[in-house]
Amino acid sequence: MKLSELQVGQEAVVVRVRGDAFLKRRLCDMGIIKGEKVKVEHVAPLGDPIEVVVKNTRLSLRRSEADQIEVEVGGE
Template identity: 55%
Template sequence: MDTLKDVRPGQSVSVVKLRGEGALKRRIMDMGITKGTAVYVRKVAPLGDPVEITVRGYELSLRKEDAGMIEVE
């Protein structure tokens, strides 16, 4: 299964599942990234970290490590 860190800039995907537990998973959910949410990958920094996305109408930067916990299709 692909994760958000594997998605190329300019692609839109849908969140399938959040991995991880506790505070980290809660923080990702608090940012509006939940199952079924559409996510658009705007750009990825030259060294791959961070990943800039648009979710629920606002822009967000995620560390590559956190993006790897978000399964998408």
């Protein structure tokens, strides 16, 4: 499933990151890589962007970017 499909408070593990080189590199640099735990912390009042916690860091991602991140719930 996609990171953008997670509910607020839900945790998951990153399976794969898609997107163009820039987006991918950015996400990698911020620690969104395969095997990393991510958690959706907040959703903006208007539904976009979302706040994701990864590696003890809070990141704001637009839904279109979160769409590119494939995650798995409950799987380690």
